[in-house]
Structure formats: C-alpha cells, structure tokens
Amino acid sequence: MLLCLAAHTAGAQDMGIDKKTIDCGRTGFMIPVTAKFEIRNKATRPLTITKVRTDCGCTQAELPKGSLAPGEKFTLKLTYDAHILGHYIKQAAIYTDDSDTPTFIKMQGVVVAEAEDYSGNYPYNMGGLLTDIDHIEFTDVNKGERPQVVINIMNNTGGRVQPNIQHLPDYLTAEVKPETLESGRHGQLTLTLNSEGIHDYGLTQTSVYLAGKLGDKINADSELPVSVLLLPDMSKFKGTAKHTAPQMQLSANVINLGLIDGKQKKAETIIIQNVGKSLLKISSIQMFTSGVKLILGKRELKPGESTKLKVMADCDELLKARQTPRILMITNDPEQAKVTIDINVK
Numbered sequence: 001m002l003l004c005l006a007a008h009t010a011g012a013q014d015m016g017i018d019k020k021t022i023d024c025g026r027t028g029f030m031i032p033v034t035a036k037f038e039i040r041n042k043a044t045r046p047l048t049i050t051k052v053r054t055d056c057g058c059t060q061a062e063l064p065k066g067s068l069a070p071g072e073k074f075t076l077k078l079t080y081d082a083h084i085l086g087h088y089i090k091q092a093a094i095y096t097d098d099s100d101t102p103t104f105i106k107m108q109g110v111v112v113a114e115a116e117d118y119s120g121n122y123p124y125n126m127g128g129l130l131t132d133i134d135h136i137e138f139t140d141v142n143k144g145e146r147p148q149v150v151i152n153i154m155n156n157t158g159g160r161v162q163p164n165i166q167h168l169p170d171y172l173t174a175e176v177k178p179e180t181l182e183s184g185r186h187g188q189l190t191l192t193l194n195s196e197g198i199h200d201y202g203l204t205q206t207s208v209y210l211a212g213k214l215g216d217k218i219n220a221d222s223e224l225p226v227s228v229l230l231l232p233d234m235s236k237f238k239g240t241a242k243h244t245a246p247q248m249q250l251s252a253n254v255i256n257l258g259l260i261d262g263k264q265k266k267a268e269t270i271i272i273q274n275v276g277k278s279l280l281k282i283s284s285i286q287m288f289t290s291g292v293k294l295i296l297g298k299r300e301l302k303p304g305e306s307t308k309l310k311v312m313a314d315c316d317e318l319l320k321a322r323q324t325p326r327i328l329m330i331t332n333d334p335e336q337a338k339v340t341i342d343i344n345v346k
Helices: 002-011 315-319
Strands: 015-017 021-028 033-041 049-054 059-062 073-080 086-096 099-112 124-126 129-131 136-141 148-155 164-166 172-177 186-193 202-211 223-230 248-250 254-260 263-265 267-274 280-287 292-296 306-313 326-331 338-345
Touching (some): 033 099, 049 073, 136 186, 164 172, 202 280, 202 326, 254 306, 280 292, 306 338
Antiparallel strands (some): 015 033, 033 073, 129 148, 148 186, 164 202, 254 263, 267 306, 280 326
C-alpha cells in the first residue's frame, strides 16, 4: 500500500524534511537502530501530525504531540528492531490534518551477526570526530586505476554530526556511511581516487579536512594530508633487453639521522651509480614530508657514471611528521621505475 501511495506525495507541501532517506549503516543483531528525521512546519498556520503508518510491526515511530506552530521544527524518530540479519529498507507514511496525501520517509542499513567494537581503535581526535588514521596514502597507482582508502570514524562530540570531507580536489571523491552519526556511533568514510585526474607521474600531495557538518571552518586539527604515488607507464620499456637497459645502484636505501652514538647527525650523502648499459634518467625526485632538503649532483648518468645525493634534515620537523619520511625518485630503470629511500629519525 505504501509503495502505491508513494506517487501521490506531491500534495503534502506543508512539511519540510531535511532528508527523507537516512542510511543507518551497520548495526548488531537484536540491537534496535533509530533514524531521526528533522521536520519543519512550512505552512503559515499550525500543523498537526495525525498519524505515522510504518510498513511493518518491526518499526516504531515516535513523534511530538500537539500542533506545530508555523516555522517550528521537530524530530521524528523511526526505530527498527533489527531482528533479521542482512540489508533492510523500512518506510513510513506521515499524515497531517492539512492533507489526505502522506509524506514518505525511509531508513535503511544492514544488520550483522555481531556489532563491531571499535573502542580503542581511534587514536586521532579531529574536532570531536575520532579516526583510525591521520593521513591518507595511495601508493603504487597505475594510470586508470581507482583505488580506495577507508577511514573509520566515531562521533565523540556529544551531539549528532554529518561527517564530510572539505577541500576535495577533483581527482578525489568521498562517501560516508551512515550519512548521519549519533553521539557514540561509528561509521566509515571512503575516499576514491580517479588516477586519470593525476597528470604527473611521481608524487602528488594535497590536504583535505574532516568536518562534522557542511560549512565547518577548516583548521589544522582536522587536516588529513593526502599523498598519491602514480607510477610511470612501463609499457615503454617492453621489449627492452635487461643487458642494454640502464640500472640504478644506491650506496644505501635507508638514511639514519638524529642522535646517533651520542652525536647529532643531520645530513647524509648517498652515491647513485648507473651500472647499466644505457643512459639513466632521474625524471623526478620528491619528499613525502617537509623538513628535508635535497641536493642532487646530476639527473642523467651515462653507463659507469655516478653522482651524489646529499640529504639534509630538520630532525625536529621530521619527528612531527604524520607520514613516514621518505625520498621518492622516478627513473627510466625498467627494474626500478620507483625508488624510495627511507629516513629514520631517532
């Protein structure tokens, strides 16, 4: 009956509902889940909700009593008893004294065998939204791929929030489930990378910001640094014989800085040598974090040639970094198109 009436909702124009469908995400078996719908009387006269008819006895409605003054807002609650495992969609029809045509609302989600316990797994506090990560990395991405990173979040604000990501670049999209989080509830925010939107091979970095509602001001506490490592197109190397290709050799692939053997060490030099048979090209050299300065002698090395890479670091700055300090090089060595050098700071 409810589905048949859904086509006639246009007549109920005096009720404004912020969101008619609420995704409640995952909930445990036999644990009731509640969706809260924000409703406003848009009419110029008082409005009374006469009844709310749900589509089954497993869903109960809770609504305010009495009439609503013009412009007044109220919350209507739908609670599903979660007695059946799997995905659910529950619908309800709201009737008022102003119209015989109902307005429809809907809650949906999934009931799992056991409620997931994320307590203690949220070490980062971003304005009352607790998360399990404080930076995002898309590593070893090939052109055309669409990898995802999932951020688990918990609402620790004491009120209701609508988590979202602000300052998204055009190559990232975000989806949050559930769309609304009550205090103490958890959800997931999924970031999807469209690698076709990245134009340069190597490292691309930006920052996005986690917010509890649209329009929140951004600040350093809610910052999520984002790194994308796009690998070069290796198809150009197909058919290249190993004995004729360039080959990079490093004197070390880890740099240890900081207090070592009682002495402060803030610089290190690595020797880069081409032990291959053709010209070695270092097309890109970048750092994953701030606090590092690099001096590279040469970007192109003939067979047998070598050069120096001097790495100078502000150790105090590196210790504050959220990401692991690393140096990235993109080369034309078919066996080492991507070369990383880790920096340990103690």
